[in-house]
Amino acid sequence: MSVQREPIYNFAFIDLETTGFPSQKSTTRITELSISIVESKQLSLGIFPTVLDRINLCFNPCKFISPYATRISGLSNHLLQNQSRFSLNVVKTIDNFLNLHKKPICFVAHNGDRFDYPILRAEINNVKGTTFEDILCIDSLKCFRDLHVESNTSIASPSNEYFCREEVDGPFSKKAKDIPIEFSDGLDELLCKSVDEYEEFVQMQNIQKNNETTPQKRINSKKYYKSGKQRISFKLKDIYKRLTSNKPKNSHQAEVDVEYLIQCAIKYGDVFTRWANDNAKLFKDIPQMKPAFSKITV
Incomplete structure (x- = not known):
């Protein structure tokens, strides 16, 4: 249930790159x-x-960056060795940057609830920083999934809460003809960014191992959502490609992924902002990523 609050004035689209899964x-x-x-x-x-x-910041993580993370982000320990660490000053810098803009402000991250927000919370807690008390947040993965469903049911159900307004324009209005009917139920929280791709890589290794040892019970390796013979992915790069008809380049670079995310949100327009106002929650209420960090000696 949404909480009654002042409408969101600014959206802060955010993306992280990390040392690994x-x-x-x-x-x-x-x-x-x-x-x-x-x-x-x-x-x-x-x-x-x-x-x-x-604002775009790079950090020395003081931890080994996995080869997989380096391959998809282009960031290595060698490249980041002279960068500053994530510190209390970084938290204050982010807070000051946010405070330059009118509130309410809402973070938008793709798979934010399971990846970006818990990891950022953990980093902030590790340096004993304050967790942006009044900042809201939404997970764009959940948003785009929900709006995809709504766009495909709006014609059949005129009472649809997000797509029932006649003024809604663009490729997701009731007049649209190019929306594929390809949604099915299922969990999609893991279909995102590097988390999804890393899990898929690990899963494929496990599938190969299991199929070699237990051929009588083969494993389905497809991590898509089926609707009849169609299937759909909610990875950011795939959403971007569907909504803009453009092929993504240099994905998994934080600044680039933020731009892709903004472009996707713009395609939904007013529908996106209404969903955000209905579903936003406080960033401080997001649980931090576990396990807790070990303390780094400076």
Whole structure:
């Protein structure tokens, strides 16, 4: 249930690159952070901002960056060896940057609830920083999934809460003809960015091993959502390609992924901002990534 609050004025699109995939036995650290601010009214009108306030920071994680993470982000321990660590000053810098803009402000991250937000919370907690008490957040993965469903049911159900307005324009209005009918139920929280691709890589290795040892019970390796013979992915690069008809380049670079995310949100326009206002929650309420970080000696 949504909480009654003042409508979101600014969206802070955020993306992280990290040292690798977090697990129960190993922490992951931020190697790059990118935030871009976009006014809600610009998104509602479907306008890409002519002025885009942004901050982009790279960090020495003081931890080995996995070869996989280096391959997809281009960041290595050698490249980051002279960068500063994630510190209390970094938290203050981010906070000051956010405070330059009118509130309420809402973070937008793709798979943010399971990846970006918990990892950022853990980094902030590790340096004993304050967790942006009044900043809201949404997970664009959940948003785009929900709006995809709504766009495909709006014609059949005129009472649809997001697509029932006649003024909704663009490729997701009720007049659209190019939306593929390809949604099915299922969990999609893991279909995202490097987390998804890393898991898929590990899963393929396990599949090969299991199929070699237990051929009587083969494993389905497809991590898509089926609807009849069709299937759909909610990875950011695939959403971007579907919505813009452009092929993504240099994905998994934080600043680039933020721009892709903004472009996708703009395609939904007012529908996106209404969903965000209905589903936003406080960033401080997101649980931090576990396990806790081990203290780094300076």
